Amino acid sequence: MPATAIIVFREVLEAALIVSIVLAASAGAPARNRWVAMGVGAGVIGAGLLALFAARIAAAVSGIGQELFNATILLLAVGMLGWHIIWMSRHGRELAASARAIGKAVTSGSRPLYVLAVVCGVAVLREGSETVLFLYGIAAGGGAGAVSLAAGGALGLAGGVATGAVLYFGLLRIPTQRLFVVTNWMVLLLAAGMAAQAAGFLVQADLLPPLGETVWDTSAVLTEDSIVGKALHTLIGYVSRPDGVQVLFYLATLSSIWLLAQWVGRTAQPPPKPAAQRPVAT
C-alpha cells in the first residue's frame, strides 16, 4: 500500500498544484468554482478514456502519437495561460485604479474563465491517465488486494489534494491587491515550464533536435525524482538536465508572453477617472 500511495501522490501532486494556482489566480470571480470543477471533471473522464485508448494513441502517427498528444495539450495549456496573463494585463489599470476593490471586470463574468478550466482539464488529464494505468496494472497483475489498492490510491490522492490546498490557502493570505501580481508570475512560470516539457516530448519523438544535450546538470543538488524536485518541476519548470531546445522554449515562452502583456497593458484604455468630488488619496 505505501508504494501505491507514494506513486499516486506523485501523479496527483502535479495536477493539484496547477489547479491550486488556477483557483488562486481566479479568486473572487463568480462561477469560478463551476468552471474549475468542469475542467477537473472533464479531465477525470478524459483520463479514463485516455488510459483506455493508450495502445491506440501510442501506435498513432507512426508510433509518436503519445508524444504528439502530450505536446499538443501542453502547448494548448500554454496558450490558455498566456491568454489569461494578457487578459489580466489589459485590465491591470483597473486593478491599480482602486486600492480597495478589485477591478470590476476581473470579478465580473466578462473574464474568460474557460481558459483556466481548460488548463485544469489538461493537468488532470495528463496525470490522471497515468494514475489510472498504474492502478489498473496493479489490479490486473494481482500484486495487491483490492482493499490495499483502494486505500493506497485514496491516501495518495488525499495527500496530493492536501498539498494543493496548502498552496491555495497560502496564496489567499496574500492581500487581494498583490495576489494577482503573484499569481500572474506563477502562471507565467507554469506556462514556460509546460512549453519546455512540450519541447522535451517533441525531442523524444525525434521531431525537434535537442540543440545541445544536458545544457547543465544540477541533479547532484536536486532531481525531479524527489518530491521537492517534482513540485518545482511543476511550479517553475525545473529540469535538472535540460536539452538546449527546452531552455529555448522556456525563455521564448516567458519573454513573449511577458512582452505581449506589457504591450497590451500599455495600449489598454485607461479606466474612467474617479469623480472629482471623491478624495484622491485612499
Add this chain to the structure above:
Amino acid sequence: MPRPVLFALALILAIGANAKAEDATYALVIKDHRFQPTEIEIPAGEKIALLVKNEDATPEEFESTELRREKVVPGGDQITVYIGPLKPGRYEFFGDFNPATARGHIVAK
C-alpha cells in the same frame, strides 16, 4: 484565439517532416515487471531508437529522469523512444509503474 499555439504546431510539424528514422535501433523487453537486458550499450554521440516491447499484460511506463524520457508502454504492446546523442556515461531508466523491480541502464561509450 490561441494563434501562437497553432503557429507553434505548424512549425513543429514542418520540422518533423524533415526528421529521419534511420537511426540504429536497440531492443528492450519488459517481462515480469523487469527489463531485459538490464544494460544496453550504445555509441556516445549518436542518436538511437530504443524499441521497448512489453510482454506483460499490464501497462508500464518507460521513464528516465537522467534522459528526460517518459512513455507509456501498453500491455502486450511496443513503443519507440529516441535517445541521444549522449555524452559518454551511465544513464538510469526505470518502469514508473513498477520502480522496485523494473530498472536498467543505458551505457554510452
